[in-house]
Amino acid sequence: MSQIHRLEKFLSLFSSDNKVLVVINADPDAIASATAVKRLLWRKVNEVKVTYFNEIIRPDNLTMLRVLDIDMIPIKKIDERKFDKFVVVDSQPDHHECFAMFKYDAIIDHHPFSCDCADFNDIRPEYGACSTMMTEYIKAADIKPSEHLATALIMGIKTDTKGFLRHAAMEDVRAFQFLYRYANPSLIAKIENAELREKDLDFLAKAIRRKKISNHRVYSFVGKIENPDQCVITADFFMKIDTANWSVVSGIYDKKLVIIVRNDGLRKSAGKAVKEAFDFIGSAGGHRSMARVEIKMEDLAKEFETEKVDESVNDSVISDWIIEKIEMHAGIKTA
């Protein structure tokens, strides 16, 4: 099917009195794709709103919404009776139970095919990003994208293809090339630089103060923590050290020891290493370059053969235990 034909078929679903709801699981690709649907239907329908059901936490994603003036409504605040057409982009209705709340008129997605239950289904798994598909719609409609729309679509493509380092098709490259002349590089930089919140700085300072480096592996046990996401941010931050191969940041959250592991992906799989090291005592798993471990404090107490382990215990007991376990399984020990 040609792109013009797809566009015509998509637009033919709607008439001027329709109120359209676009439903997404909000990440940069979904946000950009929904924004493009809004633009395609501009002045063609009575109203288009975008709704999302996940919690948006990452500072870069929040910055994207803020600097690009993107307006979305959390699903809790939606009265579905006010809408008569439903569209899902960058997902398929069986991907999440929240999608099942509606019956869809159109599905536009690039994930592996799983559900073509709408009147209009455009599913192209060979594409790196849904934003690429939406760029093709925008081009076919002869729309000159605004600076904000072009920047959003570039963020969608960059995020889903990890900057063209994975799962990118020629179409993604072409869409990027088309969008580039309309996008604002300073806004892209602003979004991509937004890795930290002000409140993360104290955590980061504490983690840096407590760091221990062994065999190019950076460790930090931070004690009691308010939010495990701060361990993730810090583990990513330590990987910026030029000689760091691994980073392991841990803390106590909700009566559990949470350990976040990152490595450069060039050595033993982080997921495999944590499974070997911690599977006997807690949940442990992940991928080649990222992994996560959660151990109940009561199980840790048994391991240490003591009554109770908590943040009041000598920190180095837990810290040293983590280092010992990781060093044993991360690779060749050069003691």
Ligand SMILES: [Mn+2]
């Ligand atoms: Mn996507």
